[in-house]
Amino acid sequence: MRKLTLFIVSDSVGETADLVAKAAACQFRQDLETVSMKRFSHVEDESQLREIAYLAKQQQAVIIYTLVKSSMREKLKQECQLNGLNCIDLLGPIVEGIGNSLGEKPKEEPGLVRQLDEDYFKKIEAIEFAVKYDDGRDPRGVMKADIVLVGVSRTSKTPLSQYLAHRSFKVANVPLVPEVDPPEELYNIDPKKCFGLVISPNVLNSIRKERLIVLGLKDDANYARIERIKQELDHFEKVVSKIGCKVIDVSNRAVEETANLILSELPNRRL
Template sequence: MTKFTLFIVSDSVGETAGLVTKAAASQFRHDLETVSIKRFSYIEENSQLEEIVFLAKQQQALIVFTLVKSQMRKQLHLLCEELKVPAVDLLGPLIDKMGDRLKQVPFEEPGLVRKLDDDYFKKIEAIEFAVRYDDGRDTRGILEADIVLIGVSRTSKTPLSQFLANKGFKVANVPLVPEVDPPSELFSIDPAKCFGLCISVEQLNSIRKSRLETLGLNDDANYATIARIQQEIDYFNRITTRVGCNVIDVTNRAVEETANTILKAFSARKAN
C-alpha cells in the first residue's frame, strides 16, 4: 500500500486546509492508513517555512498551505521549487482572482474567517437567548443578559430585543403589569444594563386600539383605555425608580433609534 505524508501549513489554525485535505483523502481507500497528516499552525516567519520545507524534503511529504500573506506564499513557492518539494496553494489563486475582480487589495490578515465565524455564532446565540427570555418567560435570563428591557405592553420590547440580538447582545425583556410583582432578579442586577421603555399615553392608546382591532376585538376594552394606560405608566415609573435604570422615551421613535441610544449607553458603561 502506497503511503505518504502530507504537511498542512497555515498562518492561522489550519482548519480550512485540514478539511480540504481530509475531503480529498476520503476519496481513496483506507485513507486514514494511507495519508499521515501533520499540521503546522500560526506560521509567521520565513525561517519557519525553511524548516518545514527541509523536513518535507526528508519525509517526501506533500505540502498543502493556506497563507494569506502574499510574501509568505511566494517564499514558500520558491523554497519548494528549490528543494523540489510538491506543494498545493489552496488560498493564493482564489485571493488573487477575487482581488482582480473586486479591484481591491486583500487585508492579508490571518484568522479573519475564524473571527467571522465567531461573530456569526455569537449572533445566533444572542437571537436564541432573546427568544428564550422574551416577555419575562424565564426570569433567570435577567441575570445572564447583557441588556434588560422593561416596559408596559406594546412598547416594542420584543422587536427591540431581536434588533439588539442581531448585533450580538443577549437581551431579556420583562413586561410590567400593576397586578403582577416584578421579578426579584430585576433589583439585583447592575441598573446600568437595564433600560425602561416609556411612551406617551396618547400613542399607547392608539397602538393598543389598533392591536385590538387586528385581533377582531372591540377597541373600548379596558386594555386600551386612557385610565388603564395611565395606571400602568404610573406603575412603570415606580418600578424604574426602584431599579434605578435608564428610561428611554420611545414615543414616535423607530426601533433602530432606540437601539442606537441603548448601544451608546452600553458602550459608555463598558468604557468606564
C-alpha cells in the same frame, strides 16, 4: 502501500486546509490510518517555512498551504522547488482571481474568516437568547443578559430585543403589569444594563386600539382605556425607580434610534 504524508501549513489555525486535504486524501486512502497529517498553524515567519520544507523533504511529504500573504506564498513555493517538493496552494489562486475580478487588492490579514465565523455564531446565540427570554418567559434570563428591557405592553420591547440581538447583544425583556409582581432578579442586576421604556398615554392608547382591531376585538376594551394605561404607567414608574435604571421615552422614536441610545449608555460598550 506507500504511506501518504501531508503537511498542512497555515498563517491561521489551518482548519480549511485540513478539511480539504482530508477530502482529497480519501480519494486515494480511504483508511486515514495510512495517512499522516501534520498541521503547522500560525506560520508567520519565513524561517519557519524553511524548516517546514526541510522536514517535508526528510519525510517525503506533500505540502498543502493556506497563506494569505503573497510574499509568504512565494517564499514557500521557492523552498519547495529547491527541495524538490510537491506543494499545493489552496488559497492563492482564489484570492488572486477574486482580486482581479474586483480590481482590488486583498487585505492579506490572517484569521479573518475565523473572526467572521465567531461574530456570526455570537449573533445567532444572541438571537436565540432574545427569543428564549422574551416577554418575561423565564426570569433567569435577566441575570444572564447583557441588556434588560422593562416596560408596559406595546412599548416595542420585543422588536428592540431582536434588533439588539442582531448586534450580538443578549437581551431579556420583562413586561410590567400592576397585578403581577416583577421578578426579584430585576432588583439584583446592575441597573446600568437595565432600561425602562416609557411611552405617552395617548400614543399608547392609539397603538393598543389598533392592536385590538387587528385581533378582531372591540377597541374599547380595558386594555386600551386611558385610565388603565395610566395605572400601568404609574406602576412602571414605581418599578424603574426602585431598580434605579435609565428610562427612555419611545413615544416618537424608531426602534433603531432607541437601540442607539441604549448602546451609547452601556458600560464597556462593545463596538
